[in-house]
Amino acid sequence: MTGKGQERVSAGGGAAGRRHELAARAAAETALEAAVAAGAEAADAWAERRRSRRVVVWREAVEELGEAVSCGVGVRAFVDGRWGFAYASGFASDELAEAARAAVALARIADRETGAGLPDHCGQAEVPDLADERLLAASSDHCVELARACERAARAQRAVTDVEQVVYQDAWLEVTLANSASFAGAFTASSAWMYCTAFAGEVGERMSGFGLDIARAPQGLDPERTGREAGERAALLAGATKPSSRRCAVVFDAFAAAALVAAVGEMLSAEQVERGRSPFADKLGAEVASSSLTIADDATLPDGPASAPFDGEGSPTGRTELIAGGRLLTFVHDVRTARRAGTNTTANALRSSYRTPPVVGVSNLVVAGEQVPFAQLLATLGDGFYITDLSGLHSGVNPVSGTFSVGASGVVVRGGELAEPAREMTVAGSLTDLLRNVQALGDDRRWVPLAGSVSTPSLLVDGITVSGR
Amino acid sequence: MAEASTLVAPDVAERVLARLLAHGGELGELFCEERRSLALVRDDRRLERPQLGSERGACLRIVRDGATFYGYTDSVSEGELLALAASLASAARAGARTPAPLTAPRQRRLHDVAVPPTAVSIAEKADLVARVDEAARAQGVAVVQVRAGYAESTRRVAIFNSDGVSACDERTRVRLTCQAVARRDGRTESGVETRGGCAGFELVADATDVGERAAQKALALLDAVDAPTGEMPVVVGNGFGGVLLHEAVGHGLEADAVQKGASVYAGLLGKRVAPPFVTAYDDGALAGAWGSDGCDDEGTATQRTTIIAEGELVGYLYDLVRAREANAAPTGNGRRESYRHPPLPRMTNTYFAPGDASPEDLIAGVRRGLYAVSFGGGQVEPATGDFVFGVSEGYLIENGRVTAPVRGATLVGNCLRALAAIDGIADDLEIATGFCGKGGQSVPAGVGQPHVRLRSITVGGTRA
Numbered sequence A: 001m002t003g004k005g006q007e008r009v010s011a012g013g014g015a016a017g018r019r020h021e022l023a024a025r026a027a028a029e030t031a032l033e034a035a036v037a038a039g040a041e042a043a044d045a046w047a048e049r050r051r052s053r054r055v056v057v058w059r060e061a062v063e064e065l066g067e068a069v070s071c072g073v074g075v076r077a078f079v080d081g082r083w084g085f086a087y088a089s090g091f092a093s094d095e096l097a098e099a100a101r102a103a104v105a106l107a108r109i110a111d112r113e114t115g116a117g118l119p120d121h122c123g124q125a126e127v128p129d130l131a132d133e134r135l136l137a138a139s140s141d142h143c144v145e146l147a148r149a150c151e152r153a154a155r156a157q158r159a160v161t162d163v164e165q166v167v168y169q170d171a172w173l174e175v176t177l178a179n180s181a182s183f184a185g186a187f188t189a190s191s192a193w194m195y196c197t198a199f200a201g202e203v204g205e206r207m208s209g210f211g212l213d214i215a216r217a218p219q220g221l222d223p224e225r226t227g228r229e230a231g232e233r234a235a236l237l238a239g240a241t242k243p244s245s246r247r248c249a250v251v252f253d254a255f256a257a258a259a260l261v262a263a264v265g266e267m268l269s270a271e272q273v274e275r276g277r278s279p280f281a282d283k284l285g286a287e288v289a290s291s292s293l294t295i296a297d298d299a300t301l302p303d304g305p306a307s308a309p310f311d312g313e314g315s316p317t318g319r320t321e322l323i324a325g326g327r328l329l330t331f332v333h334d335v336r337t338a339r340r341a342g343t344n345t346t347a348n349a350l351r352s353s354y355r356t357p358p359v360v361g362v363s364n365l366v367v368a369g370e371q372v373p374f375a376q377l378l379a380t381l382g383d384g385f386y387i388t389d390l391s392g393l394h395s396g397v398n399p400v401s402g403t404f405s406v407g408a409s410g411v412v413v414r415g416g417e418l419a420e421p422a423r424e425m426t427v428a429g430s431l432t433d434l435l436r437n438v439q440a441l442g443d444d445r446r447w448v449p450l451a452g453s454v455s456t457p458s459l460l461v462d463g464i465t466v467s468g469r
Numbered sequence B: 001m002a003e004a005s006t007l008v009a010p011d012v013a014e015r016v017l018a019r020l021l022a023h024g025g026e027l028g029e030l031f032c033e034e035r036r037s038l039a040l041v042r043d044d045r046r047l048e049r050p051q052l053g054s055e056r057g058a059c060l061r062i063v064r065d066g067a068t069f070y071g072y073t074d075s076v077s078e079g080e081l082l083a084l085a086a087s088l089a090s091a092a093r094a095g096a097r098t099p100a101p102l103t104a105p106r107q108r109r110l111h112d113v114a115v116p117p118t119a120v121s122i123a124e125k126a127d128l129v130a131r132v133d134e135a136a137r138a139q140g141v142a143v144v145q146v147r148a149g150y151a152e153s154t155r156r157v158a159i160f161n162s163d164g165v166s167a168c169d170e171r172t173r174v175r176l177t178c179q180a181v182a183r184r185d186g187r188t189e190s191g192v193e194t195r196g197g198c199a200g201f202e203l204v205a206d207a208t209d210v211g212e213r214a215a216q217k218a219l220a221l222l223d224a225v226d227a228p229t230g231e232m233p234v235v236v237g238n239g240f241g242g243v244l245l246h247e248a249v250g251h252g253l254e255a256d257a258v259q260k261g262a263s264v265y266a267g268l269l270g271k272r273v274a275p276p277f278v279t280a281y282d283d284g285a286l287a288g289a290w291g292s293d294g295c296d297d298e299g300t301a302t303q304r305t306t307i308i309a310e311g312e313l314v315g316y317l318y319d320l321v322r323a324r325e326a327n328a329a330p331t332g333n334g335r336r337e338s339y340r341h342p343p344l345p346r347m348t349n350t351y352f353a354p355g356d357a358s359p360e361d362l363i364a365g366v367r368r369g370l371y372a373v374s375f376g377g378g379q380v381e382p383a384t385g386d387f388v389f390g391v392s393e394g395y396l397i398e399n400g401r402v403t404a405p406v407r408g409a410t411l412v413g414n415c416l417r418a419l420a421a422i423d424g425i426a427d428d429l430e431i432a433t434g435f436c437g438k439g440g441q442s443v444p445a446g447v448g449q450p451h452v453r454l455r456s457i458t459v460g461g462t463r464a
Helices: A015-037 A093-109 A140-155 A223-237 A254-267 A270-274 A335-341 A374-381 A431-436 B010-020 B078-089 B122-137 B209-222 B239-253 B255-259 B320-326 B359-364 B415-420
Strands: A042-058 A061-079 A082-089 A160-179 A184-200 A207-215 A246-252 A294-298 A319-324 A364-368 A384-391 A403-414 A417-430 A438-441 A446-448 A453-456 A459-467 B027-043 B046-064 B067-073 B143-161 B166-184 B187-197 B230-236 B280-283 B304-309 B349-352 B368-381 B386-398 B401-407 B410-414 B422-425 B430-438 B441-449 B452-460
Touching: A015 A042, A015 A061, A015 A093, A015 A160, A015 A184, A042 A093, A042 A140, A061 A093, A061 A140, A082 A093, A093 B046, A093 B122, A140 A160, A140 A184, A140 A223, A160 A223, A184 A223, A207 A223, A223 A384, A223 A403, A223 A417, A246 A254, A246 A374, A254 A294, A254 A364, A254 A384, A254 A403, A254 A431, A254 A446, A254 A453, A270 A335, A374 A384, A374 A438, A374 A459, A384 A417, A384 A459, A384 B386, A403 B386, A403 B410, A417 A431, A417 B386, A417 B410, A417 B452, A431 A438, A431 A459, A459 B452, B010 B027, B010 B046, B010 B078, B010 B143, B027 B122, B046 B078, B046 B122, B067 B078, B122 B143, B122 B166, B122 B209, B143 B209, B166 B209, B187 B209, B187 B386, B187 B430, B209 B386, B209 B401, B230 B359, B239 B255, B239 B280, B239 B304, B239 B349, B239 B368, B239 B386, B239 B415, B239 B430, B239 B441, B255 B320, B359 B401, B386 B415, B410 B415, B415 B422
Parallel strands: A061 B067, A082 B046, A246 A384, A364 A453, B230 B368, B349 B441
Antiparallel strands: A042 A061, A042 A160, A061 A082, A160 A184, A184 A207, A246 A459, A294 A319, A294 A364, A384 A403, A403 A417, A417 A459, A438 A459, A446 A453, B027 B046, B027 B143, B046 B067, B143 B166, B166 B187, B230 B452, B280 B304, B280 B349, B368 B386, B386 B401, B386 B410, B410 B452, B422 B452, B430 B441
16 A cells, blocks of 8 residues: 555656656755745755555554645745745645745744844765665565564563554655755665553553664564563563652663663753753853763764755764763754854754754754663662653753753662562653762663664662652 | 535545455554644744645554554545555455445534534734734843744545444534743743643634743742752642642553553552542543543544542543443543554543632641642653653642742652642642653643642652
């Protein structure tokens, strides 16, 4: 099945692929011309075509199978230092022209914004191939089989009592960005991911575990490892009870660490900073993290889920060290915030789809430092907690003050050894203190594409308040 | 009920559904949608990046042997729909099924839209966010930054299926939000307030109090003490406090989780889950409420469903597929984010029925506890029942009186234990606006309750 009946999609390099690229380019040009004709002094158009697939399997039966091709264009129009944005689904030229005219009309009612405009320098960074054409060759049956294999692997774990479901999803994304300053760039990126939730323990005492894998094509996924991971994580928590409250050191596993690092990433947006909404606002150049810690933004990594050759404004992407040697070196910028701060854009204008205008945000965040084996991490911790799940981050993190208090489950650590599992507790602290209190990094680095896109190992952090009984 | 012109005519829908079921299937469905949305944000005293979106498309779905197969397209033209239908049908090899004939869909009007948002100039909307901004700043010199936003959407949907369902709905929503940042003596705090509903511009035209409330919350937090930790009684505020019911009960009653045994409420129908003075509803037909629609996204008329009656669990929330599976009547809870998504059982407006206590009574009965006025949001895992709520505005209760504001408080607990711990419900029901995320889809959901008191729940804070 495909979303558009006759349009059987073939690989990006084939005749059909070229036809689509032309269609996207033509759609972008149509929008640009209409914007300029309506009075825009400058404009850009982001045309996108996405082929996506989703499979849900439960008890080895297909519960849901969806497949579609969808497209649309987002137009930004600049008039006298002001800007407006409009989008339309589909590539129909009259609707694109109407969206372009709407963007111009909206720009006229906006207020003037210092620095607004197209980048002075557009281009495409050298990035590895982000599209794996094997994805297009994979049949839906193959994807269903992957999900089944994942579920079997989860159920094969001794402690697993049930599996909620296995979800497989993939996307083949073709993007064309064109602007009135004669830039036209294009890239294709593919991604395939699967996740599984397994249960351990009987109803009432049940705990769950999550397994996840991500690659550029389904052929790159390891369904057995993903299922096993879900089962093992559930088994680790089986029989958990509410622990007593205390202040102690904690090892956040890579999933939990990634969620907290993603929250830090949002606070490093130059736009939040310039508007006084970040706890890092007055910390540029200051000591903000333990000296061993490096955090970089890098949109050029071959396996980075957010990698792309240019950002949402057409600035070529790169690698930017945000925190190194414990010091805060820079915030992430787009063209507007960079001009206001008197610096260069870090190519961090993000668009999550054609339906959103570019906003300042991190791409792939990479946490680095000296890594030690997991057992050594626990030994260094001594007494505390190993946290494997965090929940309620969207309401439990205050992005303005940096304080956080979120739900957690994990395992009590005693004398450097995993002891009894724990649930129904919160971990709290301040994200600014957290970076300073990182004592050590584990050697279990992985990509976590859940809240943003983060590559991190487990982190040992001191000074966390744990609330339970 | 009025006959309405639809995105796709019934005779076109009949031909598309016939093509969809050419090789069999228990249910064929066509969902069409047209949406226009406008958003204005005033940030840092400037109206920046106003945006307008328009979307049109359709989702086709076949249910075959209990499995759902679907595809969507950014078009509602007959040619595109027939091609998509043929492509979806080709996966099966059974005999054709003839869909039921379709009549013209009728529109059910739940609420009035006195002033259609599209009839109001953008300049007037820009002026509204400016007034909200200034109202927030007028609360005190410590208010250093304000972000005020206005959003409207008009959505027309039409749904046809092979059982003869022919429905359409026109949905207008407006929403005003304000975030204020306050700073004093090196301390920075923020407050958020929101008003929205299924209504026209009249709902928000003079709502500058949204700015005032946001600023007051931020200012109160400047004097806040660190939240206490440990188990204690908690009085939860009305309105957005209903996130409590949404997370601790609602998600666990959605039939997909129930049927997989992935909910702690599976198998508890007819069982006592709360004290006898607790009654709760999911009501998608509540006039003007944020989570209401004339019909759900499968064409089922929305309704008020009692989920807890005097402490007893009496109802689950169904879409068509899960209702069929359970041999139950659909409850109008089949909802989807857009034509790019298949429907799932989702809450509409979920709320506790009011009791007879006053909020003051509930607070007066607490010696040492927390008054959680409002939440920033929450999260639950229906399978384990463990939930968490972030308290965005909270105060200590000492000797029956509300005292110091607290910051950084979080409530953590387990659904069934929390429900059993309810020991008082006030009489001041209010419904607030939320967005609920599930399975990668976000839909507007009304959350509400009167003031509710829990005998004991774990408060997680930063005070060790």
